[in-house]
Amino acid sequence: MFRRRRVFRDAGAATVIDWTALAVFLVLFGGVTVLGFMAANFQRGDLNVLHEWGLAGRRFGTVITWFLLGGDVYTAYTFVAVPALATGLGALAFFPMVLITVTCYPLVFIFGPRFWTIAHKRHYITYADFARDRFDSKALELAVAGTGIIAVMLYIALQLVGLQVAIKALGLTGTGLAGDLPVIAAFAILAVYTYRGGLRAPALVAVVKDVLIYVTAVVAVIVVPLQLGGFAHVFTLAQAALASAAKPASTTLAQSQYMAYVSLGVGSGLALFMYPNNITAVLSAKGTDVVRRNMALLPVYSLMLGLIALSGYMAVASGLRLTTPNDAIPMLYQRYFPSWFFGVSMAAIAIGALVPAAVMSIAAANLYTRNIHLALFAKPLSDAQETTVAKLSSLIVKIGALTAVLFLPAQFSIYYQLFAGSLVIQTLPTVLFGLYTKWFHRHALLAGWATGIAVALWMIVSSHFVSTFTLVFLGVPVSCFIAVWALAADLIVAAALTFAFDGLKIPRGTDRTSPDDFVEAATYPQPR
């Protein structure tokens, strides 16, 4: 086996502090903290109004929206988890690279501007706002909002896992509370500047984060293979190591994996813009053409994710002994990068965790304030009160996610993404189809949503937390992403019950939107 005769700096979970790397990390982290606090003054608006705090006044242009959406969709956890997955699963782990891209961006190119238009016209800030008006259903509003909040909290917890990985790799380890202190501190800083600046804070920080991640990805894809003797060598070594692993895998996708590969990619692509945080970033754009342009430009991030995913094979090829797969990226970079650049790359991951965590907590806060608080307390809020509720709930969401990560066993966290995606995709019939048709009955959509969630949970548990589930059709076993099966169940129930409820003449309620609400204006006056 190939072994490099080098001093092993990667002694499992690093126990020695690399002071150069740590210093670079702290400087960059300090820099974005200052930027986060200054963000309240960026494209100034009245931060006591919810759409100013929670959507930055819908005034971001193409470039800021691109950084914000890229920073929000391609999270620290993605950059840690996808290569980690490749070290164990081989080729199957590469589904996020292209299949999510070719599914979601063309789709959002079509429906994103339509949702932006009606949201602008009717002052919506969440999908749940739309569901309530379109289907005249408080229950549907609560279902969409609740699903979104739970999915987002799971995803924030994943960002914390990414943050932990980066901080641990720098040698900041300890037992008990002392070990968790750096993560808590980083998160507290984030909480304060988000509270102050709202969506403007992650938008500015995202620019720094994305530049750092791009630099890291490009350097990694050039420097590491050069030291390992070229890509051909990397793939040969990775294939040998994967094939001889306890659970054998391959760098070649097997025929039996095609269906799983495609359904994981397409299903994740469909779920992606059902996440409340991603649509929050879409709504913060200043016009529909900004949204459209971004759908053409965002695939650049997918290319970068693909390059970073290849790092998983480099980690396998270089024979790193990983205590957990999530250490693949930090340990690889630690071995092949000079200390200062290792510090840069870990800062990129840590800051890459904070940007989406901020957008997610804002999205959850918007949902709670607009769609749940009012239902619970049934007392109309003034603009300022509404914003205060949102700011406070953004803090509560973060504390909830932090508690989940610090007190639940770490091995649970890899299932969070599976749960989040399988749950949030169940809002698709209401939101996406609802944008184009009123054919579905409101109670049928609700029943479909409940069925989809029940099916997803049942499949996840009975398959012992694997992301695909095998059903047998006419003797042919079909292995497919659980979220896709559950969405199919959701749609079948929603369609069947629509016929049933219409037959029984159960009232459909009044659609409070009008066809004119969906018509784009030539230009939109910018808020002052």
Place this chain on the structure above:
Amino acid sequence: MSVPPRSEGSRRWWYSLLAVPLVATAFPQFYAQGGPALIGIPFFYWYQLVWTILAGCFVGVVYFATRGRPR
């Protein structure tokens, strides 16, 4: 919202281009293979990497072709 039928028709046609990247990648049987490799990267990987960028190009083409028309 009165849209001339001709412009409506050609707009629809452009939108169908959005499906091309998905169709090109939805069948791994056509690209799940090792060769031809590019700078040592097996076909399976570089084919998909190329399509991430082509996906953006297709969306861009549709954007410019349908820009400024009644939507």
